[in-house]
Amino acid sequence: xxxxxxxxxxxxxxxxxxxxxxxxxxxxxxxxxxxxxxxxxxxxxxxxxxxxxxxxxxxxxxxxxxxxxxxxxxxxxxxxxxxxxxxxxxxxx
Amino acid sequence: xxxxxxxxxxxxxxxxxxxxxxxxxxxxxxxxxxxxxxxxxxxxxxxxxxxxxxxxxxxxxxxxxxxxxxxxxxxxxxxxxxxxxxxxxxxxx
Numbered sequence: 306x307x308x309x310x311x312x313x314x315x316x317x318x319x320x321x322x323x324x325x326x327x328x329x330x331x332x333x334x335x336x337x338x339x340x341x342x343x344x345x346x347x348x349x350x351x352x353x354x355x356x357x358x359x360x361x362x363x364x365x366x367x368x369x370x371x372x373x374x375x376x377x378x379x380x381x382x383x384x385x386x387x388x389x390x391x392x393x394x395x396x397x398x
Numbered sequence: 399x400x401x402x403x404x405x406x407x408x409x410x411x412x413x414x415x416x417x418x419x420x421x422x423x424x425x426x427x428x429x430x431x432x433x434x435x436x437x438x439x440x441x442x443x444x445x446x447x448x449x450x451x452x453x454x455x456x457x458x459x460x461x462x463x464x465x466x467x468x469x470x471x472x473x474x475x476x477x478x479x480x481x482x483x484x485x486x487x488x489x490x491x
Contacts, residue, residue: 306473307400308455318479318486332436339432343425346465358462359472362401362455369451372439379452380399386411393411 308366308376315366323367331371335364401459401469408459416460424464428457 306314323331342357349357369376386393399407416424435450442450462469479486 306470306477311473311476314476314479314486318476318488321487328439332439336432336436339429342461343429346421346425346461351466354465355467355472356475358458358465358467358469359475361458362469362473363476365451365454365458368435368439372447372451373444374448374451376451376455377399379448380404380455382449382452383404383407383411383456384399386407393407394414395411 308380311362312366312370312376315363316370319367320370323371328368328371331364331368335361335368338364401473404455405459405463405469408456409463412460413463416464421461421464424457424461428454428461431457 338357338360342354342361345353345357366376369379382388385391387395387397389395390397431450431453435447435454438446438450459469462472475481478484480488480490482488483490
């Protein structure tokens with residue numbers, strides 16, 4: 306599943322109820338998911354880590370949908386390597 | 399750019415230095431980026447929001463690389479809609 310397909314399924318699945326709750330609620334929920342990911346990374350099983358990575362990306366996609374942001378386009382800065390030094394591997398100090 | 403391509407370019411660009419810093423440093427940095435995204439969503443320009451969404455996804459990809467997680471596989475739970483109620487739109491209470 307690419308990022309455009311993800312944003313599409315997330316929109317169809319959660320778009321209406323996410324908009325009803327508003328952007329601040331989505332930011333709060335995303336923050337909660339980041340906490341769950343941090344905990345899974347520290348002491349969770351591989352399966353729990355996979356689960357939390359999926360949830361974090363899904364909530365970023367929800368927030369991006371609410372803000373009208375295309376995630377694949379947002380990542381074009383990284384397509385050729387580091388956006389700052391424009392090389393790969395990064396040579397930034 | 400799909401998620402596998404993103405994880406690949408992030409690995410080539412930052413893999414060595416990210417591993418040298420360790421997982422906790424990546425979690426800390428991702429958390430900082432979430433804060434920047436939250437601020438951009440609240441009061442930033444569209445361009446700033448695009449920038450911060452890209453950075454957050456890139457740091458999630460860095461952390462996933464360090465943990466050996468395939469983000470596209472992690473998102474398969476969402477491919478058919480809500481992972482809990484298995485429908486789209488979600489009908490969870």
